[in-house]
Amino acid sequence: MKLIVLGSGAGLPSKDRNTQSIILDCVDEYNEYILFDVGEATQHRILNTHIKPSKIKNIFITHLHGDHIFGLPGFLSSRAFQGGQNIPLTIYGPKGIEEWLESTFSVSKSTLNYDLNIVEVEADMKIALNNFDVSVHELEHGIESFVYILKEKDKIGELNSAALKDLGIPPGPIYSDIKRGESFEFEGQIYESKDFIGDKIKGRKIAIHGDTRVVSRQAYLDDLKGADLIVHEATFFQDESQKAHDYFHSEINHVLDNFKDLSYKILVFVHISNRYDDADIDLVKTNLKDNVFIAHDYFELPIPRNVQ
Amino acid sequence: MKLIVLGSGAGLPSKDRNTQSIILDCVDEYNEYILFDVGEATQHRILNTHIKPSKIKNIFITHLHGDHIFGLPGFLSSRAFQGGQNIPLTIYGPKGIEEWLESTFSVSKSTLNYDLNIVEVEADMKIALNNFDVSVHELEHGIESFVYILKEKDKIGELNSAALKDLGIPPGPIYSDIKRGESFEFEGQIYESKDFIGDKIKGRKIAIHGDTRVVSRQAYLDDLKGADLIVHEATFFQDESQKAHDYFHSEINHVLDNFKDLSYKILVFVHISNRYDDADIDLVKTNLKDNVFIAHDYFELPIPRNVQ
Numbered sequence: 001m002k003l004i005v006l007g008s009g010a011g012l013p014s015k016d017r018n019t020q021s022i023i024l025d026c027v028d029e030y031n032e033y034i035l036f037d038v039g040e041a042t043q044h045r046i047l048n049t050h051i052k053p054s055k056i057k058n059i060f061i062t063h064l065h066g067d068h069i070f071g072l073p074g075f076l077s078s079r080a081f082q083g084g085q086n087i088p089l090t091i092y093g094p095k096g097i098e099e100w101l102e103s104t105f106s107v108s109k110s111t112l113n114y115d116l117n118i119v120e121v122e123a124d125m126k127i128a129l130n131n132f133d134v135s136v137h138e139l140e141h142g143i144e145s146f147v148y149i150l151k152e153k154d155k156i157g158e159l160n161s162a163a164l165k166d167l168g169i170p171p172g173p174i175y176s177d178i179k180r181g182e183s184f185e186f187e188g189q190i191y192e193s194k195d196f197i198g199d200k201i202k203g204r205k206i207a208i209h210g211d212t213r214v215v216s217r218q219a220y221l222d223d224l225k226g227a228d229l230i231v232h233e234a235t236f237f238q239d240e241s242q243k244a245h246d247y248f249h250s251e252i253n254h255v256l257d258n259f260k261d262l263s264y265k266i267l268v269f270v271h272i273s274n275r276y277d278d279a280d281i282d283l284v285k286t287n288l289k290d291n292v293f294i295a296h297d298y299f300e301l302p303i304p305r306n307v308q
Numbered sequence: 309m310k311l312i313v314l315g316s317g318a319g320l321p322s323k324d325r326n327t328q329s330i331i332l333d334c335v336d337e338y339n340e341y342i343l344f345d346v347g348e349a350t351q352h353r354i355l356n357t358h359i360k361p362s363k364i365k366n367i368f369i370t371h372l373h374g375d376h377i378f379g380l381p382g383f384l385s386s387r388a389f390q391g392g393q394n395i396p397l398t399i400y401g402p403k404g405i406e407e408w409l410e411s412t413f414s415v416s417k418s419t420l421n422y423d424l425n426i427v428e429v430e431a432d433m434k435i436a437l438n439n440f441d442v443s444v445h446e447l448e449h450g451i452e453s454f455v456y457i458l459k460e461k462d463k464i465g466e467l468n469s470a471a472l473k474d475l476g477i478p479p480g481p482i483y484s485d486i487k488r489g490e491s492f493e494f495e496g497q498i499y500e501s502k503d504f505i506g507d508k509i510k511g512r513k514i515a516i517h518g519d520t521r522v523v524s525r526q527a528y529l530d531d532l533k534g535a536d537l538i539v540h541e542a543t544f545f546q547d548e549s550q551k552a553h554d555y556f557h558s559e560i561n562h563v564l565d566n567f568k569d570l571s572y573k574i575l576v577f578v579h580i581s582n583r584y585d586d587a588d589i590d591l592v593k594t595n596l597k598d599n600v601f602i603a604h605d606y607f608e609l610p611i612p613r614n615v616q
Binding site: 012067071 | 323411
């Protein structure tokens, strides 16, 4: 699993940073990409990657500001001609997204050749994706804005086929039976399956935030605890916490302080304002720990599995 | 005056060609750019040019298909932060554009810091811009699609200041009086103004088409006659006229044939399908006259004045 930041900028695009779009690449595990927010020209960014639009089957919209949604109609329309025919797609987003897409497709006389399912999200909703349970918390951004916390389901451990072969049990359908059952019989002997199965592979926890002030609500922070990856905005640097608060955004050090007891593994900052140049960002980076990143466009980071 | 093609592609963007947007650069003459159609990522294309969004004061939308309008909300929103504050902008486009923009700005909670004036256009309408008279003809594209024909107003000729100086008339307010009046007096002598003013500078005629089949209606063709510049789509090459007709598009040779008696000066083809590669296009180009062009993105061409 891998994070790919397609757009790391805030508000309006610059030559370097596009407005927000973030990919969770689950192709190796689940043969799909999950897209979070679709700033204008997200489809153009995708053209510069190996991402197949047809493999984007779920889109989460954190909030309805233009820099997070204006690329959605174009992406959806083009996907129909990029191998997406008959491959359904679901959009999760705040109330209003469905009516706007209807209005947009109606005025532009667009028709899609795949099923589009739109789920309007509310705070504290639970969403069941195939391989993830998703929780939703409301943030503080003046308009409804959400963090989506994806919890990958745990997987049973690897089968110790070397040990089975030592007992003379050859590979075959019995290996699947061993993984499924509590015990199994071979040549009159009863064995415990757990003795041949490795440690459970714990699912990953990934949190992608919409724009927001720093939120200190306990239920939200509890749900973030131990996250493998948190993606959060940092529209302001340089200790401009008051300004960030006034504009319903976050200042980077304030976020770090808010998350200091969460035992997260990786933290990635996005939604970087065009006011800051490379020198500003490099300066901020010197004070960050190794597991904290400021993303640029096309930033990629593997999200390792935890074996427990 | 100059044509700048920001997006020369059809339907969906490729790495080489963006969806449609065309600039008429009138900065030298009238201190403004006029924008025709706003495909997604037009604002991104503009970032790679010297065009100031604040100097785009009029936008013409030829029709409401997504590849011609999905960049409009983002362009309008960003212009507010790119020097556009308090500089009004007018959009001319088919019925439906206003309701869609209202829906889009309402869902995204966008507010502009400049006046936005929307004029919904109908066939055969006449539009008076400051320096142009614009006529509108309906095309044939399945949905309402227009060609906008801009007719620049004629200008009075240049003052022959050398001849005036020979008479001992020094530069000053009298030079303006000479240009405005029919005759003037200097040191008791009456002169005819026309003897000191060069030939009238004829305004240019520029026609920018929306997507369309080849249209043979006489009133439309008559209005195109003698155009300094015609921009027309060529979604199909290779004599696929029947296919072009079926999809409400045009085949390039069919267009050339339709325009053969128009005495136009320059013809530029846009809306080039991604099906065609550089080799296909080079092959077509070998058969084109010197005044006929197939545009690429960032294609620029001066539109010379005619002195009569």
